[in-house]
Amino acid sequence: MATQSSWEDTAKAKRESVLKLIPEKWRISNSIPPASELRDVTRYIQQYLSPREIEITELDTVSLAQRTTTGQWTAAEVAEAFCHRAALAHQLVSCLHEIFFDAALEDAKQLDAYFAEHKKPVGPLHGVPISLKDQFHVKGVETTMGYVSWIGTFQGQKGDPRRLVFESEMVKELRAVGAVLHCKTSVPTTLMCGETVNNIIGYTWNPKNRHLSSGGSSGGEGALIALRGSAGGFGTDIGGSVRIPAVFNGLYGIRPSAGRIPYEGAANSMDGQNSILSVIGPLATTAGSLKLLFHSVLSQKPWLHDPLAVELPWRDELEQEALSLIKNSAADQGQLAFGIMHSDDYVQPLPPVARALRIMKDAVQKLGHKLIEWKPPSHLEALKLARAIYTLDGGADAHYQFRVSGESFIPQLAPFFGDAPRPQKNAEQIAAINVAKRAYQKLYMDYWNSTAELTGTGRPVDGLFCPAAVFPAARPCKTGYINYTSFVNVLDYTSVIVPVTLANKAVDVVGADYTPLSELDKMIHDEYDPGIYDGAHVGLQLVGRRFQEEKMIALAGYVGEAVKSTQVPN
């Protein structure tokens, strides 16, 4: 009993210490209506903000940076507005692990002083408030990743001199380009979860529909950016953890190939598992913002500071190639070609997601492009590989972290890790999995190459449209099926989330012709309730080959604009 109350006290003290960092003037004093009365708080939040604060915080990263890097707006005013809005967001949906508004405002003043003196910005993100998932170490604050046992430590190590001092490589690079860092966002304990819940801050709800999850594991990022509490942020993705929060929150988000964005010096779970590497990717409200964030990091040559980063600077030529394909097709001098995958042959997407695919299909066809039905190597095989890799250690790391503090296990983690550690894989078994994974990657690559025969463009498909999840956003404890995102991690491909529409209970009903493909498919469809999802964001993935970030961001922006103009649900 002593131990249990002890971890609960520790978690509570931490939770309250974070809340206390919100200045009195920014505290919400009225009682917030429950989700049953008010699902969507993305507009509700505006009542606490001045028109000027709304103006500042509702720009995308690009438009904001245009103002802050030219001295049009001061970094201090912008930082203040975003800190205020982030504080509100946290009170509405519980999305922050660490708050450092004072440091942000101090940094912003120094940026303003720099601009005043040098008449130029520090870098392309000068004065832009950026949020970070709570895996990044930022001086002055902790990194807990939701583990009670990490409170007061550095990655669980008591007395480690790096505590409160060390900064992750990404943090250094963001500072070098002028970003203002003001908060770190919530994660599910262990990071291996499609929703965001832990024993420190509780549950991060979806701001657009508070019956639903904000996604995970970068759920705090998704919720915060959806509420415009930062101008963009960085999450991580080993099975969908950038893309699921992005799609659940109506954002753009990219899972780049491993090695482009530096992971060096960030905390992680199961660190050293290198069969599928977790990667860092930005989330933001527009595709252009993704480009700015991505490009800004690469401008710092991360490969000189992160031994796992690859020497691939931002390649204008790849982006230009994509843009000229778009331009040519607009002038009827060519076309793009995409694959479209409606189902992974195991669990079909729910009606809102199926409708998003139809919307995208229509939009892309109207633009004159070719769509081919995607008939890839078995995605179930990819799922098996991914699950085998995520559990190589039998859940040893995950269970260890819970055991240290005695905190209660998070039930959502059971599908991966069970209730207790299981036998670990040995070197030979891991090697065999790596060989099987490589064979699958080769098979998929050959399939992708083979589409050159079908597109009529002389090229294989330029990208693949598919669901990112079977649901628009998920209900708590129902995010376990991640096969629509994790196959991308197995392949190490590039994938961008494109927002498409909103769930609509009037049209998004299961059709009479629905036939389940599996027990799980049936269960998920049986549990489907159009009413609960009504109003939730629905988006898709646009998947490209490995290291095609420049191209895929450009294409995502293009098709994202195209579906935006779609008015009528079909």
Place this chain on the structure above:
Amino acid sequence: MATQSSWEDTAKAKRESVLKLIPEKWRISNSIPPASELRDVTRYIQQYLSPREIEITELDTVSLAQRTTTGQWTAAEVAEAFCHRAALAHQLVSCLHEIFFDAALEDAKQLDAYFAEHKKPVGPLHGVPISLKDQFHVKGVETTMGYVSWIGTFQGQKGDPRRLVFESEMVKELRAVGAVLHCKTSVPTTLMCGETVNNIIGYTWNPKNRHLSSGGSSGGEGALIALRGSAGGFGTDIGGSVRIPAVFNGLYGIRPSAGRIPYEGAANSMDGQNSILSVIGPLATTAGSLKLLFHSVLSQKPWLHDPLAVELPWRDELEQEALSLIKNSAADQGQLAFGIMHSDDYVQPLPPVARALRIMKDAVQKLGHKLIEWKPPSHLEALKLARAIYTLDGGADAHYQFRVSGESFIPQLAPFFGDAPRPQKNAEQIAAINVAKRAYQKLYMDYWNSTAELTGTGRPVDGLFCPAAVFPAARPCKTGYINYTSFVNVLDYTSVIVPVTLANKAVDVVGADYTPLSELDKMIHDEYDPGIYDGAHVGLQLVGRRFQEEKMIALAGYVGEAVKSTQVPN
């Protein structure tokens, strides 16, 4: 007894079947003098060749390609000359696992027909005979990697339909650029050895000094190219296996960073171990040849066919940058800066190698460049990491392969694998090793960056000179200490072997001031015998950062030319 004679019979039958593929006219009928009477057979071989054959086979890859890609010389004549010389080489030092001269001559005729019809070459290696280590699958012949149990199988699998049909990605790409493939070269069983010995073809001796090893594990490549039995070839390197044979045989050879040259579809030992990846690299007689071979493979965009290949085409700008640094320094408008490491603080190089370092130091200083003493993070730490990674499976794969056929274990493998399998590492232990390796890589990277403070060029060092081995070439069973090469694999850096001089018993004696750094250092120096090494090749490594192949090949060619002009041993 029955089993033992069975594997011996199988090995003998295989060995003889390969010898039988040498046409009668190319068999050496006189008895070859023993090494005690004739160390060096690199000139001896010429007696069996016509002046025209010598003219053809003694060009480097670049000069040869100039003649074959312009139609000046026919592919058929060139192939015939190299097949003849490869046949002789095998009879002199036992360096081939597979012979396919008939297929080579047939391919060459088709290339000639293509040229006659199209008035242009198939590609940049049109008509150039290239040898491959026996890990590459080539249609029509086996891949045994020296395992008796692999004879008559595909990678040990009986009845696998890929047998004699499947080709590795590299083989396809070499064919696509016009290379003529004529033989596959010998390897030590398991590949984890600095010399080349197996129960099928026996021992591959060093053609320059037949008391010594040709190195390993690409020892057959080293010996064959030293005897000019191919115009260049490809080996693999996980701990020094391209560089050791290159340096032992007076060749240039490069260990590129993982992901540049496609490994897809090649056989391997301990396949799926992905903490340190084995990489493919070319060996040849000049640095320019390395460039041609490297560039030719990249021209095929391997990243579209190998899921582990990185989208990094040959970058002219990196090479040009290096060349302009060279040009500027020649015009006294700048200088290059190199690190120089004389010892890894555990085993000092033997006198010939120490002298090679002095020769290089003098040459580089005469050219006006800066040299700084290399004081890196502990190389012993790198050795520990490398050894831990090479033995993650406790030798399970190695011992399994021997057990299948019952063939006798190769004693040279005992340092890695012991006499029997040992306990394997589990997922958590492997992850911890990966984390420690990444931390070491980061430490080394930071050290490299820090040299910008010392070079006076504003840049960190442009490269690092260090031994590739403590000995010039090694005596059998004495190649175990690989720390001078394996640290590069831990770091995934680029390293090029530069030939420097020949061992000279008159000057290469242990000085009176020699002080051992360790028991092993003492043992190696006690065993040193200047007489045995006399005449052996001595070279060095020029190490560069990750993915710097274009730059490092250019610099290697530059310093290689500089030391060539050095006449007096110092």
